[in-house]
Amino acid sequence: MRSTPRLALAVVLAGLLPASADAAQGQWSSPTTITAGGSSPLSGIAETFITSDGRSLVVTSDGSTPLVAVGNAGGAFSAPTPVGSPAADLAQVDGAVGPDGSFAVAWVSGGVAHVALAPPGGTLGAPVDLPGTNATAVAVTIGPDNRPTVAFRTKDAPSGFSTLSTATAPPDSTAFAEPLALDTTRSVVDSMDVAAIAGGTVGVVYRKQAPSGFQTYAAVYQAGALNYETPQLVSSTGNGDMGEQIVAGADGSFTVAWGNSGFGPAYAVRGAGAGAFGAALPLNPAGGDAAPSVDLAATPAGGAAAAWAGGGAIRAATSPPGGTFGTPLALAGYADDIVSTPAVTVAPDKTLTVVVNHPADGSVVTTDAGGATQVIGAGAAGTPSPVAVASSATRTVAAWRNAGGGISVATRSPVVTPAPTKPNTVPGTVDKTGPKITRIAKVKRVLFHETPTVVRLKVRCSEACRV
Numbered sequence: 116m117r118s119t120p121r122l123a124l125a126v127v128l129a130g131l132l133p134a135s136a137d138a139a140q141g142q143w144s145s146p147t148t149i150t151a152g153g154s155s156p157l158s159g160i161a162e163t164f165i166t167s168d169g170r171s172l173v174v175t176s177d178g179s180t181p182l183v184a185v186g187n188a189g190g191a192f193s194a195p196t197p198v199g200s201p202a203a204d205l206a207q208v209d210g211a212v213g214p215d216g217s218f219a220v221a222w223v224s225g226g227v228a229h230v231a232l233a234p235p236g237g238t239l240g241a242p243v244d245l246p247g248t249n250a251t252a253v254a255v256t257i258g259p260d261n262r263p264t265v266a267f268r269t270k271d272a273p274s275g276f277s278t279l280s281t282a283t284a285p286p287d288s289t290a291f292a293e294p295l296a297l298d299t300t301r302s303v304v305d306s307m308d309v310a311a312i313a314g315g316t317v318g319v320v321y322r323k324q325a326p327s328g329f330q331t332y333a334a335v336y337q338a339g340a341l342n343y344e345t346p347q348l349v350s351s352t353g354n355g356d357m358g359e360q361i362v363a364g365a366d367g368s369f370t371v372a373w374g375n376s377g378f379g380p381a382y383a384v385r386g387a388g389a390g391a392f393g394a395a396l397p398l399n400p401a402g403g404d405a406a407p408s409v410d411l412a413a414t415p416a417g418g419a420a421a422a423w424a425g426g427g428a429i430r431a432a433t434s435p436p437g438g439t440f441g442t443p444l445a446l447a448g449y450a451d452d453i454v455s456t457p458a459v460t461v462a463p464d465k466t467l468t469v470v471v472n473h474p475a476d477g478s479v480v481t482t483d484a485g486g487a488t489q490v491i492g493a494g495a496a497g498t499p500s501p502v503a504v505a506s507s508a509t510r511t512v513a514a515w516r517n518a519g520g521g522i523s524v525a526t527r528s529p530v531v532t533p534a535p536t537k538p539n540t541v542p543g544t545v546d547k548t549g550p551k552i553t554r555i556a557k558v559k560r561v562l563f564h565e566t567p568t569v570v571r572l573k574v575r576c577s578e579a580c581r582v
Contacts, residue, residue: 140466140511141529143481144190146492152520153178157205159500159516163524164212165507168236173514174210174220175522181208181222183239188510190526198231199224199242206251213257217287221255221265228253228267232289243289245282258311258363261286266309266319267294277304281317281336297334297343298323304332310363314338318369318385320349320361328354331373333361333392335385349383350375351395358408358456365417368437372398372421374408374456380423382411386437398423398432399443414461422459422469424449429457431469431484446482451475455499458513462506470513472500479515481527491525491534493518 152158155178164172171186175195179202182195202224212218216235221228228250231239245265252268264283270276280294297319298304306329307321315338322329323346331350336343349371350356358374367387374380379402385392398409404425412420417436422429427450432443446469455472462468467484470491477496481504482488492515494500500516510528517523525534 140462140464140483141527142531142533143489143491143527144525144531145534146517146523146525147186147190147192148517148519148521148523149173149184149192149195149514150175150177150182150521152517155179155205157208159520159522160208161501161503161514161516161522161524162210163503163505163512163514164210164218165505165510165512166212166216166218166235167214168216169509170216171505171510171512171524171526172210172212172218173512173522173524174208175514176205176208176222179203179205181205181220183210183220184524186512186524186526188526188528188530190528190531192524196239198222198239199229207253209253209255211255211257211263213261213263213287214259215261215287217257217261217263219255219257219263221253221267223250223253223267226250228265230255230263230265230289230291232263232284232287234287240289243291245291246294247280251277252305252307254307254309256309256311258313258315259365260313262311262315263289263291264309264311264317265291266307268304268307274301275303276301279304279307279319279321279334281309281319283311283315283317295336295343297336298332298346306357306359308360310361310369312363312367312369316367318361318363318371320359320371320373322356322359322373325354329356330354331356331359331371333369333371333383333385335369347392349392349395350381352378352381360409360411362411362413362419364413364419364436366436370411370419370434370437372409372411372419374406374423376405376407379404379425380406380409380421382421382440384434384437384439396439398440399425399430404428404430408456410457410459412459412461415463415465416461420459420461420467422457424454424457424471429454429469429471429482431457431459431467433461433467444484446484447471447480447488449473453499455502458502458504460504460506460511462511463508466506466511468504468506468511470502470504470515472502472515474499477518479513481511481513492523495520 161175181198186192206223282291303324334346372382406423406425479492
């Protein structure tokens with residue numbers, strides 16, 4: 116399925132993927148079920164994180180309560196722990212980790228944005244309610260100086276118009292300052308993401324409805340300023356943008372990316388110290404992708420990695436801090452009409468890993484650029500299943516919506532017990548491959564009469580079977 120020779124892969128990704136990457140990463144574990152399926156779409160969405168103190172995290176929900184499951188490098192996970200109180204109107208859940216091992220979970224319920232913070236090595240504390248009413252969406256990040264920032268949207272019920280705001284707390288604290296509004300125009304806004312750099316500078320990306328359709332905007336708050344800078348229109352397509360994401364570079368830059376089913380995925384960069392984002396650029400200059408969404412992740416080198424699916428290919432590209440993306444790499448092809456939005460991560464050893472779900476058979480497939488491709492699990496056939504992935508120096512963790520509608524997770528590391536492999540099967544699905552049957556005894560002569568005759572054969576099956 117790989118469309119580019121192995122030798123070319125490392126060239127395309129500019130030094131990623133040492134020859135020993137496959138061996139250093141270890142083996143994938145068998146899938147572990149974190150949650151059972153629920154009626155809410157939220158119960159089939161998860162995020163994965165790995166803290167600097169060695170904890171694997173899966174952040175999800177059961178449709179009414181945020182949940183956090185904690186695992187180790189061996190792939191063992193605890194039962195998920197509820198965060199906050201159950202609510203019938205749970206609207207969104209998001210998570211983030213800090214460089215010191217802290218992590219945060221934010222969510223919306225009861226028209227209020229909530230956030231809970233766990234200190235390094237600790238558990239989540241009591242939820243904090245952010246000011247404002249009619250909150251409908253939330254995103255959270257923890258900056259390189261361990262300051263948590265929450266972005267949230269409130270909506271005016273009569274008009275449907277939205278206001279975006281952010282609130283930031285001191286490092287490892289939930290003493291959030293008064294929220295700052297960044298967009299109060301009379302329009303519909305959604306699909307927001309937030310990132311931060313040291314000192315309290317915050318960047319937010321989102322899409323806003325214009326007469327021609329949804330367009331991507333970004334706004335930056337400079338540390339110490341009274342207000343956000345005027346939001347900037349960063350896309351140039353005019354309509355159809357979706358799936359906006361943002362990462363902060365190690366040099367103080369911001370990179371935003373978004374998908375567009377008509378024009379393909381694109382991105383824009385605001386360099387360190389710059390007063391605005393540069394012009395929008397296509398992630399694939401060759402075109403032909405038409406990807407409606409993209410995944411964007413920070414890299415250990417301080418740059419960004421992007422992955423998307425379009426035009427029959429799953430592609431990835433990387434950029435240095437504050438720089439442009441290199442030529443995209445076609446990791447694999449797909450024959451289905453659709454696939455899930457790929458999830459991408461880059462480990463400290465420069466291994467780039469992409470996870471994607473193929474709805475045709477439900478398979479969840481992981482691919483290392485320049486390395487191995489493996490089926491690690493399955494979702495329900497016939498519908499895309501959301502996927503997530505994260506990596507560290509000790510492991511890679513992938514999560515997805517399983518065939519039952521809940522969340523499953525698999526871990527790759529040198530210390531996991533490798534998953535048993537069965538040819539021609541997808542983990543979590545029915546094995547439709549017929550067993551091998553060997554005849555070991557028979558009757559030498561059979562006489563046929565008008566009355567029924569019973570014929571007996573003695574056989575041996577390669578696995579449990581009926582003949």
